[in-house]
Amino acid sequence: MIRSRSTNPRDPGSPGSPGGPATALETGPTPGLSSQVLGEQRPWLVRLLVALAATASLWYFGWLLVPGRVGNPWLYGLLVAAEMFNLVQAVGFWWTLLHDRTVRRSVPIAHYMTVDVLVPRYNEPVSVVEPVLSAALRLRGADVTVHLLDDGDDPEMAALAARVGARYVTREVHDGAKAGNINHALGLVDGEAVLVLDCDHVPHPELLRRTLGHLSDEKVAFVQTPQYYANADRNPVAAAAWAQQALFFGCIARGKDDMDAMFCCGTNVVFRRAALDDVGGFPQHSVTEDFELSLGMVQRGWRTAYVPEVLVQGLGPDDMASYAGQQLRWARGCLSALGRALTARVPLRIKAQYALSSLYFLSGWTVFVYLSLPIIRILTGEQAVAAASADAFLLHFAPYFLMALTLVAVGGGGTYSFQAFALQAASAWIHVVATFQVLLRKGGKFVVTPKEGGGSWQPLAVWPGLVLCTALVAVSAYGLAVDRSAGMLNNVAFCALHLAVIGTGISWALRPGRLAAAATRGLPVGEARWGTADGQPPADDVLVELGATR
Known part of the structure; x- marks a missing residue:
């Protein structure tokens, strides 16, 4: 299906715009941005x-x-x-x-790409979803079209998408949960790359310019970036959950990446569309469709990439009930995939890494x-x-x-x-x-x-x-x-x-x-998580790397 891309005046695909072809091939951090290393390793x-x-x-x-x-x-x-x-x-x-030896640095983008941003939503309120859509529309470095995938069929979401300039997508049959929602949308879009964002995860404008270059390697199926909980400094449950996540998205994810054994984590990830088509989209039989998808891609010869830089800010579980529900879903899904991980026809180091994560x-x-x-x-x-x-x-x-x-x-x-x-x-x-x-x-x-x-x-x-x-x-x-x-x-x-x-x-x-x-003193979910009300980060905004060896 071929269609025209967005003509929204904020679309970074317009020639001469901040994210247009003139800057799409830049390497290294964008001027005005710096990187702070957390816990540099020796x-x-x-x-x-x-x-x-x-x-x-x-x-x-x-x-x-x-x-x-x-x-x-x-x-x-x-x-x-x-x-x-x-x-x-x-x-x-x-x-x-x-x-855990190296940090992936920015890689030149081979050509100016078309990217579909998919934001699946079920029952989250406008106050959570709006900052994500607004920030996604400001992504630089590619011709971006943002799609709100509403499985809740909520008129307020349709109005929100129309107001901010995103495309509103619903479906008649609500099967397969998040995986089914994304698969339905894949049949409606034709971009060269697909960025998946959970509807509470606000991207930094530089997200695509820091990740798309890794797709220059024709064998790379996706580029994963960390999940970061912006409410961790205000909520004790989110803080403890983020400390667990930081260990994984720090040294563990970087080590897996060095062994080509990183897996998709469901959000903040840029896919090559051809790789998704090669495996038939997201598996709908698992509650951890991201882990199963990664295993399927690796088995078919695709490689993975990880950029250990916080480029998206989301919201972690705010209470124990939310945390328990999240962990039970992850545990059930990863354990159900253990058999596949152990029998997969992949290099032994990759098999071992996937099995360790399941175990x-x-x-x-x-x-x-x-x-x-x-x-x-x-x-x-x-x-x-x-x-x-x-x-x-x-x-x-x-x-x-x-x-x-x-x-x-x-x-x-x-x-x-x-x-x-x-x-x-x-x-x-x-x-x-x-x-x-x-x-x-x-x-x-x-x-x-x-x-x-x-x-x-x-x-x-x-x-x-x-x-x-x-x-x-x-x-x-x-x-x-x-x-x-x-x-x-x-x-x-x-x-x-x-x-x-x-x-x-x-x-x-x-x-x-x-x-x-x-x-009551926490992060207002109606505000952008990158520091200003309109979602645009300040000129001296800091992108955080999850510290690594130099």
Whole structure:
């Protein structure tokens, strides 16, 4: 289908306009913009820490796996299984971190391209969607047409699209959720590239000029950029969620990119239209269609690219219910794709990277193993490890654990926080639920993450954590009442440690006043997230790179 492009006076495709052909082939950052590096890595330090962590792991597992350490065989087996799983995840992280060497710099755009910007929307309000459309219309460096894909059939959205100059797209049959919505739109557009933006993610005008050049390589299927939560500095749940995201979109994504193993993350991504056509569009059978799409593209010989620069600002989950829903969808989708990742006909390094990302969503099981061991010891006297004092255990385990934490801290460039760790531990139940849903082939549906949190009392969103905290307190009290030996005190101390972590992770669901106060002084969703009311960034605006090795 061939059609004329937009004639909107703000369309950067007009000759002589700021984003027209005269500037489309520029390289490097645009004058007036600078890049700030977060947590710049030192290769020698990373290599040294990885060597120390590997030595510490040998020291610990060499002690743990001695046959004489076996206490209760079942508990010992659970402990070893959990520790081996986490060792695989740790080694995978260290391997990825060692590939965190380079930052992709701006690459010249081969020719002036036509780009269709697709903004899928379901039930988000005008105040969330309008800044995205307005900013998308100001994208520079290509002939841009913006399409609002409204699966809610909302007259207010039609009016909004007409007011700002975007094209309004609906469909008669609302199947396939977000993937189906995008696939329907792909049948109506003909641009050489497709930019997908979630309807709460506001792009910087330089987004296309920083990414399109990588499509000069005819084998590159898409260019992914980070997801950034602009409300992270005003909302504690969003802040913890962003700290988790920053670790992934920092050293992990850069390491995957160095191994050609980066995958699409659903938004802030520029696709080559020919690559989408080659795989038949977005898969509609998965709730994580982006992960499955990436795997399909790689299997067909396409390559991927990642630009570790914050070029889009979105909104993270504002409350625990939103966070839990988001994480459950991701866990279920990635675990359901594990079989495909393991059997895909792709290079071994890519297969391993995709499998590691899927397997991460089994890590919640290990949290329950670690929680259960001190509880069982207090209640029954049975323990996993025999003939070992607390001092001997800590002497071997502490160096391994501390080195693992140190590498996460170094890899995250100081962005990974205790709150992020606590939120992850308190959400371990999500991985368990997702595992059963996948094993039982329970169909899940795509649920949009709410963009405006309720800021209300949400005990049901964290009820598994509440049950665990109650059990830890009750068991600890019982243990101290019946026995105050060194062994009992040691296990009560472990219960207290778990209680502190999980209690922190669930606290935001039980402190609605704090969330409500944060929301009242938070980022107005009706404003552009790049600093001015009309969506145009100031002349000295800073684009942030998720720090990397030079």
